[in-house]
Amino acid sequence: xxxxxxxxxxxxxxxxxxxxxxxxxxxxxxxxxxxxxxxxxxxxxxxxxxxxxxxxxxxxxxxxxxxxxxxxxxxxxxxxxxxxxxxxxxxxxxxxxxxxxxxxxxxxxxxxxxxxxxxxxxxxxxxxxxxxxxxxxxxxxxxxxxxxxxxxxxxxxxxxxxxxxxxxxxxxxxxxxxxxxxxxxxxxxxxxxxxxxxxxxxxxxxxxxxxxxxxxxxxxxxxxxxxxxxxxxxxxxxxxxxxxxxxxxxxxxxxxxxxxxxxxxxxxxxxxxxxxxxxx
Amino acid sequence: xxxxxxxxxxxxxxxxxxxxxxxxxxxxxxxxxxxxxxxxxxxxxxxxxxxxxxxxxxxxxxxxxxxxxxxxxxxxxxxxxxxxxxxxxxxxxxxxxxxxxxxxxxxxxxxxxxxxxxxxxxxxxxxxxxxxxxxxxxxxxxxxxxxxxxxxxxxxxxxxxxxxxxxxxxxxxxxxxxxxxxxxxxxxxxxxxxxxxxxxxxxxxxxxxxxxxxxxxxxxxxxxxxxxxxxxxxxxxxxxxxxxxxxxxxxxxxxxxxxxxxxxxxxxxxxxxxxxxxxxxxxxxxxxxxxxxxxxxxxxxxxxxxxxxxxxxxxxxxxxxxxxxxxxxxxxxxxxxxxxxxxxxxxxxxxxxxxxxxxxxxxxxxxxxxxxxxxxxxxxxxxxxxxxxxxxxxxxxxxxxxxxxxxxxxxxxxxxxxxxxxxxxxxxxxxxxx
Ligand code: HEM
Numbered sequence: 001x002x003x004x005x006x007x008x009x010x011x012x013x014x015x016x017x018x019x020x021x022x023x024x025x026x027x028x029x030x031x032x033x034x035x036x037x038x039x040x041x042x043x044x045x046x047x048x049x050x051x052x053x054x055x056x057x058x059x060x061x062x063x064x065x066x067x068x069x070x071x072x073x074x075x076x077x078x079x080x081x082x083x084x085x086x087x088x089x090x091x092x093x094x095x096x097x098x099x100x101x102x103x104x105x106x107x108x109x110x111x112x113x114x115x116x117x118x119x120x121x122x123x124x125x126x127x128x129x130x131x132x133x134x135x136x137x138x139x140x141x142x143x144x145x146x147x148x149x150x151x152x153x154x155x156x157x158x159x160x161x162x163x164x165x166x167x168x169x170x171x172x173x174x175x176x177x178x179x180x181x182x183x184x185x186x187x188x189x190x191x192x193x194x195x196x197x198x199x200x201x202x203x204x205x206x207x208x209x210x211x212x213x214x215x216x217x218x219x220x221x222x223x224x225x226x227x228x229x230x231x232x233x234x235x236x237x238x239x240x241x242x243x244x245x246x247x248x249x250x251x252x253x254x255x256x257x258x259x260x261x262x263x264x265x266x267x268x269x270x271x272x273x274x275x276x277x278x279x280x
Numbered sequence: 281x282x283x284x285x286x287x288x289x290x291x292x293x294x295x296x297x298x299x300x301x302x303x304x305x306x307x308x309x310x311x312x313x314x315x316x317x318x319x320x321x322x323x324x325x326x327x328x329x330x331x332x333x334x335x336x337x338x339x340x341x342x343x344x345x346x347x348x349x350x351x352x353x354x355x356x357x358x359x360x361x362x363x364x365x366x367x368x369x370x371x372x373x374x375x376x377x378x379x380x381x382x383x384x385x386x387x388x389x390x391x392x393x394x395x396x397x398x399x400x401x402x403x404x405x406x407x408x409x410x411x412x413x414x415x416x417x418x419x420x421x422x423x424x425x426x427x428x429x430x431x432x433x434x435x436x437x438x439x440x441x442x443x444x445x446x447x448x449x450x451x452x453x454x455x456x457x458x459x460x461x462x463x464x465x466x467x468x469x470x471x472x473x474x475x476x477x478x479x480x481x482x483x484x485x486x487x488x489x490x491x492x493x494x495x496x497x498x499x500x501x502x503x504x505x506x507x508x509x510x511x512x513x514x515x516x517x518x519x520x521x522x523x524x525x526x527x528x529x530x531x532x533x534x535x536x537x538x539x540x541x542x543x544x545x546x547x548x549x550x551x552x553x554x555x556x557x558x559x560x561x562x563x564x565x566x567x568x569x570x571x572x573x574x575x576x577x578x579x580x581x582x583x584x585x586x587x588x589x590x591x592x593x594x595x596x597x598x599x600x601x602x603x604x605x606x607x608x609x610x611x612x613x614x615x616x617x618x619x620x621x622x623x624x625x626x627x628x629x630x631x632x633x634x635x636x637x638x639x640x641x642x643x644x645x646x647x648x649x650x651x652x653x654x655x656x657x658x659x660x661x662x663x664x665x666x667x668x669x670x671x672x673x674x675x676x677x678x679x680x681x682x683x684x685x686x687x688x689x690x691x692x693x694x695x696x697x698x699x700x701x702x703x704x705x706x707x708x709x710x711x712x713x714x
Contacts, residue, residue: 002612003673010669013602014662016595020586021658028651055545083363151557155363158548159556201566242556245366245373252374253544260540264533267526274526278518279692280321280699 037185043173043198045165048232052239053164056254058247059240061093066219067237068092070230073217074210075153076107078145080133083154084241087127091244099127108132146193148206157235157242164239166199171231173199174209283502285514287315312499318517319524320505320688322697326400327503327524328531329393334491335532336386341484343379344428351431353477355470358433359558377547383425384550385539387573390418399631401508401619406501408611413494415607417487422574424483427476429571430468434555439568441468441476447581447600450593467561506698507691508619509684516688567648575645576638577603580664582649583657599661606668613668616676622698623682626675630667637663 051060068089071081086103090096109122110132125132133152135141141149157163177196181188181203190196194204211230219225240246289310291297300307310316350369352361365372394414397403403411426444430437445468448459464471502511511517518524542549550572554565570578577600584595606613621628637660644657685691692699 002609003615006606006609006613006669007673009602009606010665013599013665013669016586016588017583017658017662017665019588020584020592021655021662023586024651024655024658028655033651083360083367088367155556159553161553163553249373249377249544249547253540256540256544257537260533260536264530264537267530267533271526271530274522278321278523279689280323280518280697 037188045169048168067233070234078150081131168235315519317520322699326396409497438559576641579645579657
């Protein structure tokens, strides 16, 4: 009984699927899917060559500090870092006193309450505070950015495909739309307040190019602050904000692999030993 | 419940004897996974995956319970609490990556376990109940993993939940009330998150219970083996301990090796970047995809694009659930008396087509819903249903199985037992390529 019913049900599903296939094929031939501008002109991120990439890669502390400086002097005007606390910066090699000073002098204060009147107020940041958001809320953020919302950058390096390289590519990817693009897709000309960037998903981003000229940030460690260098540095910094435990993870991984390999070796020996002489 | 020649539990230690008279738990363990359980001597590495699935469940339960101590199931703070685990909880990153990748490892070993059963005909009499209980475990796992993925409350958590619960809306009349009842609202929200957390905590223990039944049912006829012929006498078997505990120990090592590589060196490889963006009901991701282990089923769901008596969406839902439910009927669809694919030339060929077919479905399920993926999914889904519902019932009528060995020990001595470690490799009938 099961088999006849099964065969009938099977024929039913197969028939409906092939019916769908025929209709899909007809539609495909009559109206082949139109290529889109994103399909043809979107680019995959370029390799930033960060030291944290690769199996055993580690962060370059100098670079993270430079990247932090770029974030502080350029990006922080528009982007928050709400999952990162000032004290986490000690990880980058800053001393406790330096972190305290950084928090204290941060341009944006942390929301608080006036202890006398109970009214909303702000106070200076403490090392235990997370980075304050540059805008009080989403409406304010959009109002200041042509109705676009600058996302929080804490996790950006994990929230995009190939995120670290993406940040670097995005920052260095601003250019005029190519003539081929404008010829094929006249509509993709960036509108008011938009900028062409082939690394951005829909090719037109609302963020004005943030890093535009050499020396925009003055590095204290002697590195030449080219546009490319600053973009790489801030990409490294944002990789760290997204994955602060990367180094612990990799070294724990290495230790685990050694341990597990020894275990496998012993287990293999035990297995061979137990089965010796036993036909199987 | 076991073979007459099984070793008998015979405690020497006075405490163990005292215990045995009062609560014979050690006896139970001895008979279930100790020296008291005789197992065919010719099992190959495909028989490791059941134990590995058990190990994966244990890892999920342990890491999950500790995660739950730090996680907050509230839509306002869930995402943040996961970031808190990743950044501030001691070893929190390890727990979370272990749990997320542990779920993937769980599905990898369970899929291999299921395909082992499909190839060697493990679902056939007298082991139908083992197979059915296994499918119950598989369904519970899928429910658990689906609800677990909602907990971090990222974009894919939210939109995945919305799409999957939205499927119930395809059921005529009662669909929408069921959907609202399941979610506790019109869209996933705090109510849904809380009940998902509650159930996500509960179901793994239900799974553990069903695993006990699964093994109990297995131990009535005893384990199958790559030849598919039954155990005839003591010379065919070895005691589970130490023979298979040793082999499973080695298998566990390899499992942990793969797990560690994923967890420590590519922890986000199998995940989706959008889940690092907090859930936002107002912003739909460009491509909504479930976790990789659901991709074949997702492809089947999306393969139905044309209304035919029933709406296309309902067909998709029926087919997606049907693709799993049909496995419950497999013992009665495939009536060939020969179990092992090693001795069934036609079956073997179709089996490997099925493997490739499911891989194709998986690929299409993860791809965007556009051509050519939809058309490929349609062909692949059609083969999937045809394989189980039409081909398997029919091939046993025309297939001429190869001659079976007389006994396991005879096959072993001739090097034809199907155990991948057999010394004689000049076999006419080889084990499936790995
Ligand atoms: C059948 C076994 C289990 C499976 C397949 C499973 C699967 C999952 C998955 C896929 C996630 C999402 C991971 C992510 O992307 O972050 C998750 C999260 C979670 N699970 Fe489980 N789980 C299992 C058992 C358990 C158990 C026993 C607990 C204990 C209460 C638990 C507690 C949690 C918690 C608190 C989260 C949210 C934290 C997080 O997202 O990392 N799980 N689970």
